Amino acid sequence: MYYDLKERFWWYGMKRAVADYQASLKKSPFEVLYGKRCRTPLSWNQTGEKQVVGPDIIQDAEQQLRIVEENLRVVQSRQRSYADVRRRDLSFKVDDHAYLKVSPMRDIRRSNIKGKLALRYIEPFKILEKKGEVAYRLELPPSLSGVHDMFHVSQLKKCLRVPEEQAPLEGLDVQEDLTYTEHPVKILDTPERSTRNKRIKMCLVQWTHYTKAEATW
Structure with a gap:
């Protein structure tokens, strides 16, 4: 099938x-x-099926x-x-603030990646309008002009207090489907791992929007 x-x-x-x-x-x-x-x-010649x-x-x-x-x-x-x-019941009021969920799309496949430190939510944004029971209109900045401003509640996360430091949008090219691409910046280390029959070269890579401490193999 x-x-x-x-x-x-x-x-x-x-x-x-x-x-x-x-x-x-x-x-x-x-x-x-x-x-x-x-x-x-093997069973074509068998009988018994009515x-x-x-x-x-x-x-x-x-x-x-x-x-x-x-x-x-x-x-x-x-x-x-x-x-x-x-599942949890989540609702917002007009003038509340909510984080917007995004998805990282890295341009190469890597092994043994947990992805727990990847950027999952940006800003928060102010809620301008509620449509029905599960849709909300957000106040988006000009850098996200290509993204539709109406979102399902599952794409939002409640912001209890608007922080002074926000996830930066500068240099973060968020697409219309709320994904962004991460690129390798620098190879920090290239050790070799020995197996029974061969030697494997590994690379410690630093990615955009991440520090050296957050580099991955």
């Missing part, structure tokens, strides 16, 4: 999502679609559909319970 879908479209984490979906069915995709197990060349015709086909198809729907309903309920544990 994964490779058939991958030829048409792809998204991050697709292989895991397809595997979870197929596991929740508790049946193979062939069995769900045709109501019987897929025969291999021929289903007429109303029996509809009845069996409806029964298979009910089983699949029930399995999916159980999995969805379980995933919802996991999400509800970490």
Whole structure:
């Protein structure tokens, strides 16, 4: 199923999502679609499978559909319970301040990166308007003119007190999708690690918007 879908479209984490979906069915995709197990060349000559015709086909198809729907309903309920544990009610008032969530996009792939020190929120910004129950309009500076000023509440973090020192926006090229790219600035060290059969050269890299103490391998 994964490779058939991958030829048409792809998204991050697709292989895991397809595997979870197929596991929740508790049946193979062939069995769900045709109501019987897929025969291999070794079982083509086996007998014992009854021929289903007429109303029996509809009845069996409806029964298979009910089983699949029930399995999916159980999995969805379980995933919802996991999400509800970490979900919190968050609301703002006009003239409140909130931090805006951003996502770092580094231009090279690195190994053993935790990402805990990456910049996750910027400013805070003043809330100008509330739209519905979960949307808010922020007062953005000219440097973020390319970003739409209406955000879902999940993109915001409550600011209890407006700090004097704010996350700087100078030199931070925030895109319309609220991502920014980090670039390597300097290689601080190039030690070598010995394995059983070869020697591996490593690099300690300092990135933009980070100090030498925050450099990573």
